[in-house]
Amino acid sequence: MQEFLDIVLMAAAFDQRVVLVFEGDGIYALMKDQQAEVLDLKDNSLIFKALSIYDINDVAVEKESMQARAIKTDQLLIPVVATPRHELKQRLQSADQVFSL
């Protein structure tokens, strides 16, 4: 995750237009109240909160995945737009490059 986010930040630094999409269980990465410190793991929530500093403001979560998990956007670390699957698919379709984690 850490090294994946490094790619995201680097892409922004190279003035690439970056869209972050969270689907399926990927959504859990954005959950509030992650206590990485109990396992002494790296706390990625700080990076997510800092995304806007890097001009990454386009963060989407898949609406169907949110519903299936009964998660509301206010339970997430950062403001996101819940977007239906078919719209997300269209956005991915138009990307030059798709990275998955």
Add this chain to the structure above:
Amino acid sequence: MQEFLDIVLMAAAFDQRVVLVFEGDGIYALMKDQQAEVLDLKDNSLIFKALSIYDINDVAVEKESMQARAIKTDQLLIPVVATPRHELKQRLQSADQVFSL
């Protein structure tokens, strides 16, 4: 797979009683006609064929997994006993040590 088989052979060398169980898609590891050489990968079928040299004669495949995949024992590299799931489970249950791959 190669390094997993190293453990199997070493266990036999230490006079441990070794039972090899293939369940689910693990069965595919025993398929005849694997042409590892087309990808220049290590050909494990030679090791399977040599198991009896190492006094490993107890090789079981799960009957239900064979049926679900429509695979017959004569399609496999070595002679095996197709054993029902509940019997295999009992044998695993009585083992001192279970290694999964």
Add this chain to the structure above:
Amino acid sequence: MKISLQINASPYQHQAADSAWHFIQAAILSGHEVYRVFFYHDGIFNALRDARPPGDERDIVKRWSDLNAKHGVDLVVCVSSAQRRGLLEQTVAKKLGGYQAALADGFRIAGLGLLMEAIIEADRHITFGA
């Protein structure tokens, strides 16, 4: 109870090394003996002396070294897994002063026989993997 462990995954990319380390801490606190930790497959990459994680992250290799220093836990790196992956080719290891210079403090190199010994001698053998 005597417990031995096997680590099959590289550090950082997988949580295996973290889980095993926390498990060991708890096992020692509960009064159990950790008989051996055997590093196999990509697990051998837990032993690289020169790992330098970013300053704000846990140092997994150092954790293992400390575990050996404080509790005497036997840390064994599989020689065939290591040679295959380039951890310690002898000629280079010699330049650096032998195997021990490629491995972090507290690790030793040995064959699969020591894994078998651990499995046979310990009451439980627990695998952590990718």
Add this chain to the structure above:
Amino acid sequence: MKISLQINASPYQHQAADSAWHFIQAAILSGHEVYRVFFYHDGIFNALRDARPPGDERDIVKRWSDLNAKHGVDLVVCVSSAQRRGLLEQTVAKKLGGYQAALADGFRIAGLGLLMEAIIEADRHITFGA
């Protein structure tokens, strides 16, 4: 067409390095340009000079070196992935004569910027992973 690749997994334990290598052979044969191969995450372990697989197995590291020698394919190892994992701490690397002595022939070390450049410059960027 210009194609760049990214390898995210260690050799032998995963097929990623094999698949990527075969893909590259076919791409070159079809007349495409392989712009760069970027080794990231555990993929950096593809670059260890001292890997010694058993004699009857493919030598994955040597394959990469040959690819650079024969076709000039640019092989880049991510410096932050490498430092984190212990591939090339500077003090040790110096003893061995600098970075290039830790890496197999044909590899070079660089930052993520070269990954971005590859993604932007190439027509396609293909990831192979665990």
Add this chain to the structure above:
Amino acid sequence: MLYIINKNPSQNLALKNCVDQAIAGDVILLIESAVYAVINAAQSTLLQSLDDQVSVYALIPDLQARGIALDQCYRGVNVVDYAGFVGLVTEHQPVRSCF
């Protein structure tokens, strides 16, 4: 038998295969990303299909690290810390890591 599972059940079928095999007296311990299985809304159907005689445990620090509150857990799930993990290992034989 004690099964140890570490993979997210929406990405990997290790938990499902284990649920299919488990028999009375078996114990399933969920660690690392496998703890996502306990979230009520998600995979509880998988756990519901289990025999009553098979107990399921989730590792508390892995829940906490992922921001999963204990009250989000499926009611049939027990939770343990690492000391409890060690306890499960000492109480059961054999132990099978389904990694």
Add this chain to the structure above:
Amino acid sequence: MLYIINKNPSQNLALKNCVDQAIAGDVILLIESAVYAVINAAQSTLLQSLDDQVSVYALIPDLQARGIALDQCYRGVNVVDYAGFVGLVTEHQPVRSCF
């Protein structure tokens, strides 16, 4: 979009997630252990659920290395060698590796 999948569908849900998302014009390429998906008896139900407009390819050398004969493949599946893999990559944009 070209999806590249490398994991066995009986152990991993990458293919299923991709099948759920794929739309007309998409292509799914199965490599490495993902080629087990094409065996008729096993996972063909997953592939059957696909839109006719989504094509599925399997990499021939990965089939051969696993001992899967071409006549064991689900009829809806096309096969390619590495040159065909390269062809698919050049013909589609974007490419998504679901690893």
